[in-house]
Amino acid sequence: MLLNLFNLPMFALVDCNNFYASCERVFRPELINKPVVVLSNNDGCVIARSNEAKKHIPMGAPAFKFEKIFKQYNINVFSSNYPLYGDMSNRVMTILSGFAPDIEIYSIDEAFLKYGKSNYINLIDEGLKISHIIKKSTGIPVSVGFAPTKALSKVANRIAKKFSERTNSVYVIDNEEKRIKALKWLAIEDVWGIGRKNAKKLRNININSAYDFTQLSNEWIKKYLTITGLRLKRELQGLPTLDLEQYVEKKSIATTRTFEKNHSDFEQIKERVTTFAVSNAEKLRKQKSCTNTIMVFLHTNGHRKDLPQYSKNIVIKLPYATSSSIELAKFAVDGLKTIYKKGYKYKKAGVIVMDFVDEDKKQKKLFENSNPKHIDLMKAVDIINDTIGHGKIKLGSQDLKRTWKMNQNSLSPRYTTRLDDIIRVKA
């Protein structure tokens, strides 16, 4: 049976269902069919929910406001366990890359696959095979949507997930009738690329579905939703406009954190900012880049209307490109000194680096250059940290005794990445 009626390459979007919650369930099977939520760093707000929890908990719900509801409905609450989710994601992606030659890992829990137009395979069977093998090998349930464009494969995936009992979590949009039916069903705010603001704008002019959106004139879309909106319209019409994106090095790297409590003291914030800069430097060295620009920001808790508010950032053009932890930490602290004001209770700070060059292509400046001794020193630090554990080697300006702890009151073990936490099977 020839299913590919568009006679175009087909994209599959494979999406792990409620990924973080599903990861927790893999190692706690007694939680299957029970409500599960996963919280953000610091146990701040809800960032993943199982289907059972979705009835009671909105996305992004602040945990402290929902404690009663958690108890009332026996919701199982987990702190986020990124080493576990990262490892489970790698397993899923490795399996997926065996299904199609071209794959784009779009996020921790989803990937696009591209099937050439000559691959006249039964896509439903292919989707079922993907879902079966991933479930069997990793325990993670997935949904699969096929369509001739990436945006339509997102729509197909949504249908697969929403009507999983009828679709077995696999859906294919491969003719005009299905495309139009799907777009008429999909609410405008659920379209990939239409966020809250734009959805409101569109609702105001009576554009309520994805289909309505495709009926808008190109001029209107270009004017109000920019070139991005125009691309989206083409994609929804079934005209391939976005291709798979190949791996590219990052253009910016950020380390930012909300503090577990407010800090007013300069020295404490300086220690945090130093640590953020060191973390960015490590990530830079991993991708073999140096940075020319660093930004430091600092702000108070915007939710506390009763406290005086202050928020400031500073962008510093560096005199030379560097990936040295020591140099970046120094520039970051210089920046912090400029923006720090006494008397405020700070809740969040961060360091972002951008404007990269390859480490072997950086230009030598006439007067000021990165200290060449740092190159070997940083290599040694990276090797030691990789071998004996991350963060064992620190700068003197980082707090050596204190380990800054996030609130993680409900952290699951790192079943797959820490020997001590591995599951033991009793004979």
Next chain:
DNA sequence: TCTGGGGTCCTAGGGCGA
């Protein structure tokens, strides 16, 4: 008392040289 983190892309608008 307690509300995440890390990215990308796009545009408007200003400065500036031709």
Next chain:
DNA sequence: TCTGTCGCCCTAGGACCC
């Protein structure tokens, strides 16, 4: 020499994604 205009570059900020 003065002025207007065009295009380029840069930056800040908004909007989006997961």
